[in-house]
Amino acid sequence: MARETWSTRMGFILAAVGSAVGLGNVWRFPFITGQEGGGAFLIVYLLFVALIGFPAILVEFVIGRYTELNPVGAIRELGSGAWNYLGWLFVVTGFVILSYYSVVAGWFLRYTLIGITDGYALAGPEEAAALFGTVTTGVDSLLFHAVFMALVIGIIAAGVRNGIEFGVKVMVPAIIVLLVALGAYAFTLDSAGEAYAYYLTPDFGYLVANWTSILPAAAGQAFFTLSLGMGVMITYASYLGEDRNLAADAGIIAGLDTFIAVIVGFVVFPFLFAAGIEPGGPGPSAIFVSLTSAFAEIPAGRVLGIVFFAMVGIAALSSAISILEVLVSYLIDELDVARVPAATAIGVAVFLLGVPVTIDLIFLSLYDSLADGVLLVLGSLLLALFVGWVVPDVARAELGRGIGDLGSLGTAWIWIVRVPIVVVVLVSLYLGVVDYVDFLTGDLAEWLAAR
Template identity: 85%
Template sequence: MARETWATRAGFILAAVGSAVGLGNVWRFPFITGQEGGGAFLLVYLLFVALIGLPAILVEFVIGRRTELNPVGAIRDLGSGAWNYLGWLFVAIGFVILSYYSVVAGWFLRYTLIGVLDGYAVADTGEAQALFGTVATGIDTLLFHAVFMALVIGIIAAGVRRGIEIGVKIMVPAIVALLVGLAAYGFTLDASTAAYGYYLSPDFGYLAANWTSILPAAAGQAFFTLSLGMGVMITYASYLGEDRNLVADAGVIASLDTLVAVLVGFVVFPFLFAAGLEPGSGGPGGIFVSLTTAFAGIPGGRVLGVVFFGMVGIAALSSAISILEVLVSYLMDELGVSRVPASAALGVAVFLLGVPVTIDLIFLDLFDLLADGVLLVLGSLLLALFVGWVIPDIAREELSRGIGDLGPFGDVWIWIVRVPIVVVVAVSLYLGVVDYVEFLTVDFAEWLAAR
């Protein structure tokens, strides 16, 4: 069957941005930033995106456009021996991430509906925590998980141009517009000055004392929010039907994604400080507990809450379709399965894997810490080694298409991939593995013992 391509450059860029702008930016970013010291984490995160994330996007772009294949087929086409199995890692990562991602996205859909029907009438943090407890697990959670996955399946089944491209052209501008409006409102709150100080002023003493936790958190967040290490950018670049300037496209994508992440901070932290709440408290449910408490106590909070939670639901959808597309493209390319049955079968499989997360939140930690701190970083590390040391000449040649003579930039990029990226990502992977082992031997072991 003929391989689909993007109809426009804007469609490709918006799809890649839509993949990056999702729960990673709006759900994970605020509570990770709060947990890791505010401005100290923001500084390391921004440096990671600029110095590591941008070159890493190009790594995935050159592989995808060169082969016009899914991650499994792409790595097999360019490599040999043990490298042939690298593509399977991305398929596994996609399954794991989307399984719990869909559950969390269902939370945002449900909070949007709660705002429309009842409003956020919580008197204090305790009531907000009780509300989150009813939303986070149970039969209703399973239902919203199913609804969200059905939406994702429907968009993917419609195809690249009629489904993904049309969808992101609507969703991404809407997300940005809503964030700008909410950030403008946050600026009017009395607590905004203190919030901006916490968010934008790094505490270098805190950074020096806590770099072992901040570095892997920033690395994982950068890879998660840029959709790196899971094969998404390989898959999207494989649909490029003509020579493009990949450097320019990567710069636009990374810049827009980072802009959205920073905007989210300008939305969330003024609301938290206005409500007198501690940033980063409450873990994965913290943003729900803190923001519903904030929305309940400010003028127009019900409307703002509906807009915010609805916007995050849209952002989650734009990211989820990119992850499922990685899996669907594998079945289409490797096994010749048509798009509709491939979308349905894989969507159902992902839904089933996410069912435990709707039963107990310990499984959210189990999946998220594994995917974010270990698998995504591992995938990016192996890709950097592959491009930098196994196929550097092919990578330079592919990058030059649409640009012309790279001059010294090609060699500089390859050496950045070979050494700084490999070293920093390897250290981040080690720290992430240490954190995950600690979680398994302490938190998860205690949960098992209590059963």
């Protein structure tokens, strides 16, 4: 069957931005930033995006556009032997991430509905924690997990142009408008100055003392939010039907994604400080418990809460469709399965894998620690080695399409991929594996013992 393509350059850019802008920016970024020291984490994260994330996006772009295939087919066409398994690593990573991503996205849909029907007036710290427990486990969580996956399946089934491209042209501008409006309101709060100081002022002493936790956290966050290491950018670039300046597109995508992540901090931290809540609460509950408590305390909190949680739900949807598209594109390219049954079959399988997360949050930690700290980073490391050392000439030539003669810049990019990216990502992978082993032998072992 004929392979679909983007109808416009803007469609491709917005789709890639939509993939990058999701729960990674709005759910994970605030509580990771709070846990890792505010400004100390922010400066490392920004450096990681600029020095590692941007060149890494180009790595995925050149593979996708050159082969016009899904990640499995793309690596198989260019490589051989053991390298063929790299494409499967991307598929597995996306499968795991989307399974719990959908559950968490369902929480945001539920919180939006709560704001519409009941508001957050009773959500003091204890009530907010109790509400979080009710929403995140049991029938509520399972139901909204199903609703969210149904939305994702529907968009993917509609196709690249009529589904993904049409959807992101609506969703991404809406996300930006809502975030900027929330940021403007947060600026008026009395707590804004204190919050911005915490968020923007790096404590270098804290950074030096805690670099072993900050570095893998920044690496994982950068890969997660830029949709790297799971084949999304390979897949999206494979739908490019013409020569384009991939470096310019990558710069726009990374820039918009980072801008939105930073704006989220300008929104969330003033809200927390206004309610007298310390940032950096433990784990995934932080943004829900803290913000519902904050919305109960600040003027127009109910409206702000509805807008905020709805905005995150939209952002999550724009990212989730990109992950499912990676999995669906494999069935379409490799097995010639029609798009609608492919989207339905994969979507149902992802839903089933996510069911344990609706039962106990230990499974969220199990999935997220593996995907974020190990699989995403491992995929990016292996792809950098593949492009930098196995197919550098193909990659350099493909990057030059739409740009012209790169000269020494092409060689410089290859060497950045070969050495700095590999070294930094390798260190991050080691630290991520250590953290994951600690989780398995600590929190998970205690949970199993209690059963």
